[in-house]
Amino acid sequence: MEKIREVVGIDISKLTLDVCLHRNGGSFRTSNDYCGIEDLINRIFSQVEIPKEEILFVFEHTGLYSSTLIEFLHKEKYLFHVASGLQIKRSLGITRGKEDKADAKRIARYGYRMKEEIELYDKPSNSLARLKRLLSLRKKLVGQRAGYISTIGEQKRILDSDQEMLLFTSQEQIISTLNEQISLIEKEIEKIIKEDQELYSQYRLLLSIKGIGGVTAQYLIVQTAGFTAFKTWRKFASYCGIAPFPHQSGTSIRGKTKVSRLAQKEGKTLLSLCATTAIQYNPEIKTFYERRVQMGKNKMSTINIIRNKLLARAFAVIKRGTPYVNTMKFAS
Template sequence: MQYKNMEIIDVIGIDVSKLTLDCCIHKSGLQRGFANDPEGIGKMIKWSLSKSKVNKENLLFILEHTGLYSDRLVESLDRENYLLKVVSGLEIKRSLGIIRGKDDKADAKRIALYGYRTREEGVLVKLPGSTLVRLKRLMSLRRKLVGQRAGHMATLKEQKKVLEEDALLFWVQEDIINLLSWRISDLEREMDKLLQSDQELKEMMELLVGIKGIGRVTARFLIVYTAGFTSFGSWRKFASYCGIAPFPHTSGTSIKGRTKISRLANLEGKSLLHQCAIAAIKSSPEMKAYYERRLEMGKSKMSTINIIRNKLVARAFAVIARGTPYVNTMGYFS
C-alpha cells in the first residue's frame, strides 16, 4: 500500500503491548486503551474513525514493531486497506529523543507525533509473507538457544578450571550443551528449507553469501529484517538501524569531535556485521589490502572495521537491487 500521494489529515499513534493497545489521536490529543484481541482491534478502528472525524483514506495508523504482539493488529489494518506505517522504536527515539521512564499513554502520544511529522514521507508498506514471518520466529528462537549455549559453555569452562573432578556436574552441562547444539542445527535446517522453498528468497540468499565475509546467518538476518529488502529505502538507512552509520559530531567552531556511530541500534545486526567485517578482512584480498592501508595511514582499527561493515551492507543492497552476483573488480588487476 503506497500513500505518498495521499493527503494525511490525522494520525493515530498506537503503543502495542501483549494485552492492550494504547491509542492517541494526534490533532485532538484524545486517548483510549483497547484490548489487543480481534474484538478490541475492531473497536479501536471504529473509535479512531469516529473521534478523528477523518475519512478512511486520510487517516494514518502508526505503531512500533513489537513482533508477535503487533502482528495481529498489522494484519487486520492491512486486510481492510487502512493507511499503515510500522516503524522501529529506534527510529522514533532518534527523531524525538530518548524519554526517561515508560508510560504507555505518553508512548502513544509520541508515536502519533512522530507519525504526523513524517506523514508526507510516503513509503511502500509491504507486509512480510508467511515465509518471512516464520523465518523471523525461528531466528529469534535460535538466537535465544545460542545465548543459552554460550552461557553454559562459559560456566563449564570456568568450573573445570577451579573445581576438582565432578563427573555429574560436568556431564549434565555437557549434555545440555550438546542438546542445545542439536536443536540449533534443527532450526537452521528448517530455515534453510524455508529459503529453498521460496524462489525469490533462495536467489537473495545465493547473492548475499556470494559476498566475501557474509555467511548464511547474516544473510538470513538481512533478508528477514529488511522484509526481503523492501522495508528500507537505502542501505544507509539500514546501516543506521544497525547502529553502524557514522554521524558527524561538530558544532560551529567550538566542537570538533570525532565522527561517531549511534548507540541506538539493533545489537544483533551490529554484532553480526562486525563478525562479517572480520571475516572479510581475512578472506578477501581487497578488504585486507584496504584494512592494512588504512592502518598504515594511522587510522584507527575500529573506524576502519566500521567502514568495512558499511561496505558489506552497501554491497548486499546492491546485489539484491541488480539481481546479479557481486564482482570483485580487484581480481581483474591481480
C-alpha cells in the first residue's frame, strides 16, 4: 500500500485507547467507546492534514474490547489492519517493560514497517460473528459440564451417597442445566446456518466428507471466515499446528520434521478427533492407516497425515462447490 502516508497504532484496553501516530510522533489517550473513537478521529485530523485514504490504523485483536473500534472504522470506510499480538511482538525483536503508551508506539512502528505487506481487515458477516460468539460460549459450557461430570463421578465412587446427597443432587442439577443451555445454543447455531444460504451450502459440503462432523464443520467455517481468510489449506494447517516443518541447518543439525507448538489448539484437537473417526468408519482412510502401520511408520505421524488429508478435502469441496465423492467404492 504505497499510498499510505501515516500509520496510527492503537493499544486497546477495557476502558481506554492509547494512540500513537508514527510519522507525526503525536500520542494521546481516549476512552474505548463510540464517543472516544469519534474524539480519536478528530484529534488525528487536527494533527495531520492528509486524506483518510492515506491513513492506516493498526491494532491488536482483543476480542470484545476491540469490537466497537472495528465496527466504527468499518462503517466509516477507514483502512485498518487487525494484527496478531504475537506477530507484533516477534517482529519488533527484544523489548523491555510494558506500558500502554509504549505499546501503541510499537504497534505504529510495526504497521509502518509492514504497511506494504499487511492485508486490510475484512469484517466478517453478522452471521459469522454470531456463530463465533455462540461456538465460544458452547465450548466454555461443554468444558464446565465435563468438569462437573468428572468430579461427581469420583465423588460417588468414594463418598457415601446417603450422607452427601445434597452434594450430588446440586451438581446433577447444574449438569442438567448445562445440558439444556448447550442444546439451546446448538439449535440457535443450526438456525443461523440454515438462514444463511452460503453458510448452509458450505456446511452441507463439509459434512459430505466422512470423518468431519457438525462441530468441526462449524469451527472451520468460523475460523476461516467462510473460507476467505486463508488462501490455501496448507496455511490453515499451519495455523492449526498440523503442518510439519523441517528442523535442519548446515551439516550439524538434522532434526526430525515435526509440527510447531505455535498452534490454534482447538482446531488441532477437533481435526485429531476427525482423523480417529475416519480411521474407524472410512474404509479408504482405514486402509491407508493400516498399510502405513504395517510398514512400520509412526502412528502419530500417520494420524497427522490423515488430519491434513481431511483438511485438504474440506478446502477442495468448498472451492469446487460439490460434495466429496469417495472414489474407492468405484474401484474394481
